[in-house]
Each structure stands twice: as C-alpha cells, then as structure tokens.
Amino acid sequence: MILFFSGTGNTRMVAEWLAAHLDETLYDVVRQSPATLATHDWTTEKRLGIVFPVYGWGPPPLFLEALAWFFESLHASEREQVGRLYCFALCTCGDDIGHTMQVLDRHLATFSVKPKAHVSVTLPETYVALPFFRLDTPKRCSEKEQVALEKLTRVSEQINSRQTFTDTFPGRMPWTKTYVLRPLFNKHLVKGRYFKVADSCTACGRCADTCPFGNIRMTDNHPTWGDRCAGCLACYHSCPQNAIRYLSSGHKGQYRPKSVLTRLKS
Ligand SMILES: Cc1cc2nc3c(=O)[nH]c(=O)nc-3n(C[C@H](O)[C@H](O)[C@H](O)COP(=O)(O)O)c2cc1C
Known part of the structure; x- marks a missing residue:
C-alpha cells in the first residue's frame, strides 16, 4: 500500500505511477478516512510506501499529523504487522530537500516504522509565494519530467527487489534549511x-x-x-x-501538472 499526500498534483502523479508499476493500492492519508480501512487485512500487504511533497525543506506538518492519525487508528496487532513491512519513503520537490527524510524518519519511529529506501524526485516548482520563487519555464519542466521518469523507473526496480538505499538531493546547507529556516517558514509564512x-x-x-x-x-x-x-x-x-x-504570488502564473501526468503514466 502507498500512503500519499499531494497539494497541486505532482505527488499524486508520482504515487499513481508507482502504484501502477509496483501493483500497489493507493491511500490518500489526508483526504481519506482511516475508517475506510477498518476491515483491511494487513497480512496481504507486500510493502508500505510513503509519498509526499517537500514544503519548506521538510514534510508538511499537516501531512505528518494525518500520518499520525492513520497509524494511531490501527490496532496494536495491525501496527506490528505494518511495522514489519518493507517500507520506502519518496518525496517530490522542486529543487532540494534538506534533511526532510530525517524529520520523516523520526516521526515514523514513533510508530515503529523504519523506511529502508529514501528517494527524492525533482518535479516542476509549485511555490510562487515569495520574491525570487517562480514557476519553471516549460523547457525546464520537461527536463525535470524526463529525469523524474528515468529515476522513477530505476527506483521502482530497487523497491521491487526490497533494496536498502538512499537516492535524495539534500542540496546545500541542508541542516540550516531544515532546522533553522523550516520552523520559521512554517510559523510565519x-x-x-x-x-x-x-x-x-x-x-x-x-x-x-x-x-x-x-x-x-x-x-x-x-x-x-x-x-x-x-x-x-x-x-x-x-x-x-x-x-x-x-503573499507575493502576484501574476507569476499557474501550474497544472496535466502534461506530466500523461507522460509519466505512459
Ligand atoms: C509551500 C511550498 C514549499 C515548498 N518547499 C520546497 C522546498 O523546500 N524544496 C523544494 O525543492 N521544493 C519545494 N517546493 C516545491 C514542491 O515540493 C514541488 O513542486 C512538489 O512536487 C509539489 O508537489 P504537490 O504538487 O504534490 O504539492 C515547495 C512547494 C510549496 C507549495
């Protein structure tokens, strides 16, 4: 099963691509209620995927909250079952992720879930709210999509063979971004x-x-x-x-991940 959250749609696209290629079911942790899984048989699951976007060099706090609700809704025996599954974490980003995966891992440890694979996939930028942040050009979008598709193809094979690996792009000054800028971003912006x-x-x-x-x-x-x-x-x-x-989104234009969806799905 793949648990996911997506804002603008990039992450949904990736989650759908992975579900199709890994033959997994999808569960939207934010939009679906844990009650819909009340009678789910976790012994039939092969693995657990956690797929989400990076916002402000970390997992979005409301997504972490939804994940907590999800795990807390499981019975102790189900949680044990889920904790034994091979787990992979994949985030989408526009550029770099800082220490996003460390933040996620610490959160998941509370529920005895420990991802074996960590992946970041760079996709078109959706953040336009601050000065100097703007949408990617159509050319840059297609370059990112092409690289993303190659990466997804590669990592889905690694996930399928249950490998332990990290394939992420933390960028420069990852600690400062996640542990200094992220709290300020979430609090004030x-x-x-x-x-x-x-x-x-x-x-x-x-x-x-x-x-x-x-x-x-x-x-x-x-x-x-x-x-x-x-x-x-x-x-x-x-x-x-x-x-x-x-904030300063002004007339920076809009992004709708339709074109990517068609290509990523093919
Ligand atoms: C509020 C916000 C903050 C973001 N912060 C980052 C970031 O810290 N690093 C990064 O590389 N991309 C960042 N992005 C870009 C998104 O991670 C990226 O476009 C992602 O694919 C969006 O996924 P979604 O369409 O599922 O929301 C941010 C986007 C938003 C809206």
Missing part, C-alpha cells in the same frame, strides 16, 4: 489569512473543492480560508480566473 481574492473571482468554488484540507469555505459568494492551511497553493494554481493571491 504558512497562513490561510494571507490569501486574497481579486475582483475577477466568480465564486465558482473550485478552490474550496481543491483544498486537500477542506480549509476553504464559500461565504457570501466569497472564499475564506481557515487556519488549517499547508500552503500547498492548490487553490491558487487551480483557480480558473487566476484570481487568488498569496
């Missing part, structure tokens, strides 16, 4: 109340439907954001009017 809506908003409600955390409500024909925001920008990128603004 991830807030639902920073969203603004331009007059071109037609109140279609797509943002509310797209938000993985159900954090957007339509009130008086106007979207309003609550305080369970991961900053994933799924609402920003999916708005048909490009009417959503977040």
Whole structure:
C-alpha cells in the first residue's frame, strides 16, 4: 500500500505511477478516512510506501499529523504487522530537500516504522509565494519530467527487489534549511489569512473543492480560508480566473501538472 499526500498534483502523479508499476493500492492519508480501512487485512500487504511533497525543506506538518492519525487508528496487532513491512519513503520537490527524510524518519519511529529506501524526485516548482520563487519555464519542466521518469523507473526496480538505499538531493546547507529556516517558514509564512481574492473571482468554488484540507469555505459568494492551511497553493494554481493571491504570488502564473501526468503514466 502507498500512503500519499499531494497539494497541486505532482505527488499524486508520482504515487499513481508507482502504484501502477509496483501493483500497489493507493491511500490518500489526508483526504481519506482511516475508517475506510477498518476491515483491511494487513497480512496481504507486500510493502508500505510513503509519498509526499517537500514544503519548506521538510514534510508538511499537516501531512505528518494525518500520518499520525492513520497509524494511531490501527490496532496494536495491525501496527506490528505494518511495522514489519518493507517500507520506502519518496518525496517530490522542486529543487532540494534538506534533511526532510530525517524529520520523516523520526516521526515514523514513533510508530515503529523504519523506511529502508529514501528517494527524492525533482518535479516542476509549485511555490510562487515569495520574491525570487517562480514557476519553471516549460523547457525546464520537461527536463525535470524526463529525469523524474528515468529515476522513477530505476527506483521502482530497487523497491521491487526490497533494496536498502538512499537516492535524495539534500542540496546545500541542508541542516540550516531544515532546522533553522523550516520552523520559521512554517510559523510565519504558512497562513490561510494571507490569501486574497481579486475582483475577477466568480465564486465558482473550485478552490474550496481543491483544498486537500477542506480549509476553504464559500461565504457570501466569497472564499475564506481557515487556519488549517499547508500552503500547498492548490487553490491558487487551480483557480480558473487566476484570481487568488498569496503573499507575493502576484501574476507569476499557474501550474497544472496535466502534461506530466500523461507522460509519466505512459
Ligand atoms: C509551500 C511550498 C514549499 C515548498 N518547499 C520546497 C522546498 O523546500 N524544496 C523544494 O525543492 N521544493 C519545494 N517546493 C516545491 C514542491 O515540493 C514541488 O513542486 C512538489 O512536487 C509539489 O508537489 P504537490 O504538487 O504534490 O504539492 C515547495 C512547494 C510549496 C507549495
């Protein structure tokens, strides 16, 4: 089984690709309720995959919270069963991941889950909220997609043969990014109340439907954001009017991972 979370869709695409190539089932830890697995027979599982995006050089805190709910919902015997499975962790990123996998491993250790394989896959950038952060050019997107596809093909074979390996890109100053910048990022730059809506908003409600955390409500024909925001920008990128603004997102354009999906699936 592959447990995953995706904001804008990059990670969903990768999770779907892996599920198809490893013959695994998918479970969206944020959108699905653990109750749907109440009668699941864990003895039939071959392995456990944990697939998520990197936000601010770490796993998104709300994703870690959802993972905790998932593991806590298991009975002691099921947890033991899951802890014995071969486990791989794979994150998608736009650039580099810092010490994301160390943060994940520490979190999973609480539930006696220990990934044997750690992988990062670089995909088109989705973060546009700060100055100097912008979307990749179409050319850069296709280069990243091509490299991602080759990497996924390679690592899925390694996972299939239950190898222990690490194939990640921590980047420069990974410790500082994850242990100094990440807490500041999460504390000060991830807030639902920073969203603004331009007059071109037609109140279609797509943002509310797209938000993985159900954090957007339509009130008086106007979207309003609550305080369970991961900053994933799924609402920003999916708005048909490009009417959503977040910090300095300005007119940096939107990203929809459709083209990648077709190619990654082929
Ligand atoms: C809030 C936020 C923070 C991000 N932080 C990082 C980061 O620290 N390092 C990185 O390489 N990419 C970062 N990215 C880019 C995403 O990790 C990347 O585009 C990922 O594939 C998005 O997956 P998703 O579409 O499933 O959300 C960030 C994106 C967002 C929205």
